[in-house]
Amino acid sequence: xxxxxxxxxxxxxxxxxxxxxxxxxxxxxxxxxxxxxxxxxxxxxxxxxxxxxxxxxxxxxxxxxxxxxxxxxxxxxxxxxxxxxxxxxxxxxxxxxxxxxxxxxxxxxxxxxxxxxxxxxxxxxxxxxxxxxxxxxxxxxxxxxxxxxxxxxxxxxxxxxxxxxxxxxxxxxxxxxxxxxxxxxxxxxxxxxxxxxxxxxxxxxxxxxxxxxxxxxxxxxxxxxxxxxxxxxxxxxxxxxxxxxxxxxxxxxxxx
Amino acid sequence: xxxxxxxxxxxxxxxxxxxxxxxxxxxxxxxxxxxxxxxxxxxxxxxxxxxxxxxxxxxxxxxxxxxxxxxxxxxxxxxxxxxxxxxxxxxxxxxxxxxxxxxxxxxxxxxxxxxxxxxxxxxxxxxxxxxxxxxxxxxxxxxxxxxxxxxxxxxxxxxxxxxxxxxxxxxxxxxxxxxxxxxxxxxxxxxxxxxxxxxxxxxxxxxxxxxxxxxxxxxxxxxxxxxxxxxxxxxxxxxxxxxxxxxxxxxxxxxxxxxxxxxxxxxxxxxxxxxxxxxxxxxxxxxxxxxxxxxxxxxxxxxxxxxxxxxxxxxxxxxxxxxxxxxxxxxxxxxxxxxxxxxxxxxxxx
Numbered sequence: 001x002x003x004x005x006x007x008x009x010x011x012x013x014x015x016x017x018x019x020x021x022x023x024x025x026x027x028x029x030x031x032x033x034x035x036x037x038x039x040x041x042x043x044x045x046x047x048x049x050x051x052x053x054x055x056x057x058x059x060x061x062x063x064x065x066x067x068x069x070x071x072x073x074x075x076x077x078x079x080x081x082x083x084x085x086x087x088x089x090x091x092x093x094x095x096x097x098x099x100x101x102x103x104x105x106x107x108x109x110x111x112x113x114x115x116x117x118x119x120x121x122x123x124x125x126x127x128x129x130x131x132x133x134x135x136x137x138x139x140x141x142x143x144x145x146x147x148x149x150x151x152x153x154x155x156x157x158x159x160x161x162x163x164x165x166x167x168x169x170x171x172x173x174x175x176x177x178x179x180x181x182x183x184x185x186x187x188x189x190x191x192x193x194x195x196x197x198x199x200x201x202x203x204x205x206x207x208x209x210x211x212x213x214x215x216x217x218x219x220x221x222x223x224x225x226x227x228x229x230x231x232x233x234x235x236x237x238x239x240x241x242x243x244x245x246x247x248x249x250x251x252x253x254x255x256x
Numbered sequence: 257x258x259x260x261x262x263x264x265x266x267x268x269x270x271x272x273x274x275x276x277x278x279x280x281x282x283x284x285x286x287x288x289x290x291x292x293x294x295x296x297x298x299x300x301x302x303x304x305x306x307x308x309x310x311x312x313x314x315x316x317x318x319x320x321x322x323x324x325x326x327x328x329x330x331x332x333x334x335x336x337x338x339x340x341x342x343x344x345x346x347x348x349x350x351x352x353x354x355x356x357x358x359x360x361x362x363x364x365x366x367x368x369x370x371x372x373x374x375x376x377x378x379x380x381x382x383x384x385x386x387x388x389x390x391x392x393x394x395x396x397x398x399x400x401x402x403x404x405x406x407x408x409x410x411x412x413x414x415x416x417x418x419x420x421x422x423x424x425x426x427x428x429x430x431x432x433x434x435x436x437x438x439x440x441x442x443x444x445x446x447x448x449x450x451x452x453x454x455x456x457x458x459x460x461x462x463x464x465x466x467x468x469x470x471x472x473x474x475x476x477x478x479x480x481x482x483x484x485x486x487x488x489x490x491x492x493x494x495x496x497x498x499x500x501x502x503x504x505x506x507x508x509x510x511x512x513x514x515x516x517x518x519x520x521x522x523x524x525x526x527x528x529x530x531x532x533x534x535x536x537x538x539x540x541x542x543x544x545x546x547x548x549x550x551x552x553x554x555x556x557x558x559x560x561x562x563x564x565x566x567x568x569x570x571x572x573x574x575x576x577x578x579x580x581x582x583x584x585x586x587x588x589x590x591x592x593x594x595x596x597x598x599x600x601x602x603x604x605x606x
Contacts, residue, residue, distance in 0.1 A: 051468065077470035085468075091461035094454075101451075102458045106470030108451055112479060115450035116443050122450070129451065169470050 004029040004064060004173060004204050005050075005081075011058035012042075012049055019045040021228045022059070027173065032195065032205045034219035034236070036212070038248060041225040043208045044086060047177055050206075051083045052076035064172055077106055082171035084162040086178045086208075092151035096142060096161050099150050100133035103168025136164040140194060156187040163194065167203070174198060175206040180214055192218055216240065224248065278430045288546075290426040294498060296538040297433035298491050301440050303518040303534040304527065305487025308444065310516065311525035312453060313480040314460025316376040318512050319363065319383025323485035325390060325507035326359050327352040327492025329400060332502045335410040338401060342410055349436075349493050356489025357482040359386075364481035368474055371463075383512055390504040405503025412497035429498060436494065440487055444527055447483070456480055457525075521578055523585030532587050540574065541567050 005027040012020040019042045027033045035043050048054040050061065052070035061068040063079055070076050082103075091099050108129055114122040137143050140160040145153060150161060159179055166174055176195070180188045192214060199205050209215045215222060216236040223233040226248040232239050239245055282290045306320045330352040334343040363382045367375055394402030413428035447453045455476045458466040467473055496502045514537065522533020548563040561569075578586065584593055 053464065053468075072472070072474075073464075073467040074470045074472045077468060082470075083468055085465065089462050089465035089468075091458050091465065093461060094457060098454060098457075102454050102466070102471070103469050105451055105455055105458075110451050112447070112450075112452055112483070115446055115452055118446055126450070165469060 002029045003027070003062075005206075006062040007050070007059065008061075009059040010046065010049055010056055010061070012045055012054060012056055019228050020049065020056075023225065023228070023230050024059075025223050025230060025233060027204060027206060028221075029172075029204055030199065030202070031220040032199050032207060032218055034215040034222040035206065035208045035225065036210070036215055036222060037225035040227075041248075042228040043225055044177060045228075046225065047083065047175060047206075047208060050076075051081055051175060074106070077169050077171075080170070080172035081175060082166035082169045082173075083175040084159070084166055084177055084179060086181065088155075088158050088162055090150040090158055090162060090165070092149070094150055095147050096137060096150055096153065096157075097130070097133055097146040099161055100136050100164050100168050101129050103136075103165040104129045104132060106169050133164075133168060136168055137161075139167070139197075140164040141190070156183060156190070159183070159187075159191065160194065163198075167198070171203060173204045173206060177208050178210060179207070180209060180211045188214060274434050278427050282424070282427065287424060287426055290424070290430065292539060292542050294426060294429055294433055296535050297430070297437045298495055298498070299515065299518060299534040299538050300437050300531050301433075301487055301491040301494075302515050303522070303530045304437075304440050304444050305484040305491070306515050307484075307519050307525065307527070307530045308447070308456070308487070309480050309484040310519055311530065312448065312456040312460065313477060314456075315477065315480065316372060317379045317481075317484070318376045318509070318516065319379040319381070319386070320484070320488060320515055321507045321509075321512040322363075322383040322386035323356040323359055323488030324492040324495065324511070325386055325504075326356045326485075327489030327494075328496040328502045328506070329390060329406075329492075330355055330489070331493040331496035332406040332409050333399070335497070336406050337408050338406045345412065345493075345497065349490055352489040352493040353486040354489075356492065357486035359489075360481040360483075360485025361478050363485075364478045368477055380509065380512075383507075383509060387504050387507050390507070400504075403504060405501060405505075407501045409496055409500040409502070411500055412494065433494060436490060440490070441527060441531070448527070452476065452479065517575065521575070521585055523588040526585070526587055526589035529585050529587030529589065533585070536586070541571055544570050 003026055008024050009022040010020055010024070011018070011022055023042070023046060035046065037043050045054065049056045052073040052075060055070070061070070063081065066079070068076065068079060091102060094102070108125050110122045110125050134143070134146060137146055140163055142153070142157050142160050142164070145157060150158065153161060163174070163176070163179070179195075180191055183191060188211065195205055195207070195218060207215070207219065219236055221234065222236050222239045224231050224239060224242070224245050231244045231248060232242045278290060278293065281293055302320070302324060305323070306317065309315050309317045309320070331348050333339055334341050334348050363379060367378050370378060390400045391403050393400040400406070411425065412432060413425040415425045416423050416428070455466065455471045458469065458471060459473055459476060463473060518533040518537045519530055520533070521537065522531065523529025544567045545563055548561070548566045549559055552559045552561070
């Protein structure tokens with residue numbers, strides 16, 4: 001099994017608050033890796049550090065055999081990590097198709113001069129971007145909504161569109177920040193099928209989630225964060241019974 | 257196929273209309289109107305340039321006129337008796353576009369982290385800095401001739417005679433301006449439909465998500481500033497050759513706000529809207545200036561309100577009316593229209 005992402009002793013603090021205390025974890029290629037923990041445990045902070053939105057205060061990340069220098073998020077995306085956001089961040093006034101087409105920005109290279117002259121190469125590239133974007137919309141199951149404004153899509157479709165946009169960057173690792181938040185049971189089941197399909201097609205998935213049933217059913221391995229520290233990392237069945245995890249979620253039994 | 261034919265017919269129709277327009281206006285209304293027409297074309301170029309920065313990329317720029325000034329002074333310095341240089345137009349315009357584009361990046365670089373009102377204040381300051389520089393660069397070495405400005409600039413065109421028929425230079429200038437304005441329109445339309453145009457809109461919509469999509473927001477924003485500024489530089493060069501005189505006072509804050517009004521009033525981000533905004537805001541104030549005085553004389557026998565202040569008064573009223581009844585602009589882009597309707601719906605439900 002090859003390691004896709006290795007994070008060693010990641011630290012991040014905001015002023016005096018240590019949001020992440022030397023968190024280390026390893027994500028293998030081809031797995032669905034869950035990251036759980038109570039509210040405020042540092043899951044999203046860890047996410048933002050991995051994806052370059054925050055600068056880490058310590059630690060090393062090796063991604064796909066290369067040290068990951070995260071100066072800016074677009075470099076992380078270039079390296080092959082794509083993400084979605086906890087509060088959906090779509091380009092609200094662009095159509096669904098255009099949203100995914102923006103995701104192709106990184107994997108296309110038409111220059112400003114080329115765009116002005118509309119050279120055959122630029123036209124061909126533009127057509128390819130559109131074809132690929134339409135394919136991705138079909139892949140996540142919203143092919144019929146290509147021309148719909150992103151803000152007008154239903155909540156579940158917005159989540160799917162965000163995944164399509166992330167997949168458009170051709171990631172090796174797809175990082176999803178609470179994709180099932182606010183979804184009903186049917187939508188969650190659909191999402192689960194989609195995540196499994198993404199993994200089956202060769203993309204590793206990192207998942208933050210509160211829906212324990214989803215995590216336990218879907219993930220190959222799970223890490224648990226509590227107060228910025230990793231307290232467990234194993235297959236779901238083991239993590240579920242770990243006394244530290246139980247006490248992090250439910251508290252320590254009262255002793256007389 | 258049918259759509260293609262229709263498109264060609266439409267382009268041909270616009271072409272013919274633009275070709276005969278000066279004769280209709282020149283014969284019917286005189287040369288003052290021809291000048292106004294030429295100015296409207298200059299403002300179209302300016303407004304389309306600002307539209308890239310404000311309309312597409314969503315970066316509020318209140319110092320845009322500085323790039324117009326840069327273009328104008330480059331023309332003035334390279335084609336006037338001031339330095340004794342007399343470069344041809346075709347050499348100066350690209351140079352003006354290039355230098356203005358560089359100034360655009362110069363402004364863009366330190367403001368990359370700013371948005372909204374903060375950006376507006378910094379760009380406002382930048383515009384003033386350029387104007388004050390032009391005002392004071394007459395000592396110790398006289399570069400810009402200071403507040404006196406540069407006079408005697410080479411004209412863009414001379415009056416000529418075709419088939420024994422005298423043609424005023426205003427007509428030739430008109431065709432030159434139309435050609436360049438059309439060029440700018442085509443370039444803007446193509447940029448809008450390119451990956452860069454999409455990246456600009458993405459930054460406007462959500463900068464963090466745009467970064468996460470792999471857009472190098474720094475470069476793409478700098479490109480927006482440079483493109484917008486280069487259009488301003490071209491328009492500035494034409495302005496200098498057209499007026500044959502430049503001085504720093506032509507490039508004040510009010511001019512920046514005027515161009516911004518054209519973009520906002522016409523419909524931010526929508527090319528036909530911006531063109532309409534530029535035409536309306538060039539022609540209407542002139543109309544008031546010409547008619548306000550005589551009309552008062554005819555009605556009351558004397559002028560109560562000075563036509564110049566009346567012009568600003570009516571201009572203000574017109575702006576308020578548009579903002580009240582068409583807040584998305586006269587010709588909004590479909591995207592922007594949806595945005596406003598969406599906001600209105602939310603207002604009802606919440």
